[in-house]
Amino acid sequence: MRTVPDLRTVHVPEEAPAKLTARGVSKSFRHARGGTVTAVHDVDLEVRAGEFVCLLGPSGCGKSTLLNLFAGLDRPDTGELLIDGRSIEAPGPDRAVLFQEPALFPWMNVRDNVEFALEMLGLPKDEREDRTMHWLHRVHLGRFAKAQPHELSGGMRQRAALARALACQPEVLLADEPFAALDAQTREILQRELQEVWSETRNTFVFVTHNVREATFLADRVVLMSAPPGTLVTEHRITVPRPRDMEDVLLSKVVVDIHAHLSKEVDKVVAAEIDR
């Protein structure tokens, strides 16, 4: 395990309690054509309360699988997944999920989409309305509260999904490459906005990405997963204080460092694909 030697500010004290725990977790899937693929193999991971962890790895390394397991959308074959020491059995509103697609309901306008999540929490109508508008304004969608999702751009839709997740004030936010489908400029804007919002809310965050720069920009800790079957190979603690700058030299150093590790894993994936 490596640590980047810059310790100006450490946001998450080492002794913060574990919010999420994965212990000896494995998960395989059956192929449509028969045979099984091990997506995640014997993973141990602890995410501390208030920590921003990015899961990084080559495609097919099982990072999304691990996220789905934390979300409770999938069940592990072996091992256990815990939130605050309790076993994760099913999805729940304590763990909001941001998908790669915004996953807004097309029959509801933006405001109703956010309110729906709050209704599921059992909040009274007036509090739902207040919180919804607060968060829509927070992500600069106040003027689009009554728009239908399809009337928004891809970036705005993902913002609405972010507002929906944050409005629930979840203990944990799980994000599965939420910006991967956006164009480069929009992605950068949303990354900055996410950093800004998260600096205030400080939810425990697990963020899956294959983008090294994005991971180093956002995370307290970048966890690198191996070529399939996915296990954790290295982790990098990123201590550059926030607000961070994309062009920060210190960050760039970390990016180079992580890239070196990542390309080894990517090479393995490519080699395996050519062999097949």
Added chain:
Amino acid sequence: MSRLRSTASQLWPRVAAILGLLLLWQLVAVSGFFTSTVLPPPSDVIDSFIQNFAQPNPPRESIVAGTQASVIRLVVGLAVGIAAGTAVGATMAASSYTHRSVGSLMAGLQALPSISWLPLAILWFGYTERAVMFVVIIGAIPAVSIATASSIRLVPPLLVRAGRTMGARRWTLYRRVILPAAVPGYILGLQQAWALGWRALMAGELLLTATGGKGLGHLLEANRQLQQTPAIFAVMLMIMFVGMAVEATFGAVDRRMRGRRGLLVQT
């Protein structure tokens, strides 16, 4: 202004087609090639339509009364058929087992034209209103159930996952996420059910004239017996108008729903 112009450009080909047909019809009719009992001129048909519209012409009822009787049968029959079809469809969508078992039954039923149920319905219910209704209902059930089941099974898994992560479970998930997401496919099923029901109803009324002699199908048959060709044409026009009106209503509902969801293809 431009809106008006675009409405006009939408409208004129339709008007031209209708006027062209009427003109051709009128020409053939006045040519004397056919007798007016075989092919009356459109002017006679329009006269008959106006005369018989609200005024009963014993032993025949008025077109309005016939329309009313038929539409009530259609509405009641479809209401029952849609309710039953939706329930069957939801059962089919519940598991792959019910989908295979109940689903194959429905696929078989759908291959059977609903009017072919009429002889059996007469045996079961006699020459009654219920026999005709039965045919409408039995025609709607497979169409609605198959559309319900497939639209539920085609709901994007992502939306269901999103609903689950927000804490929606079981009945709430079903009612607030899965059913609304299935609406576009369901509406298609309703459209199909009504079209099948309307056809089956007309055929049923035509064949089963002893049910109190009400309805547009009866009116067709009564006018045939009296050799009132213009009146036959007039009733056919009315059947077409009802069909077009319902079609237009469905179209408007469907367009509105698709527009809201961003599913409209721009043409």
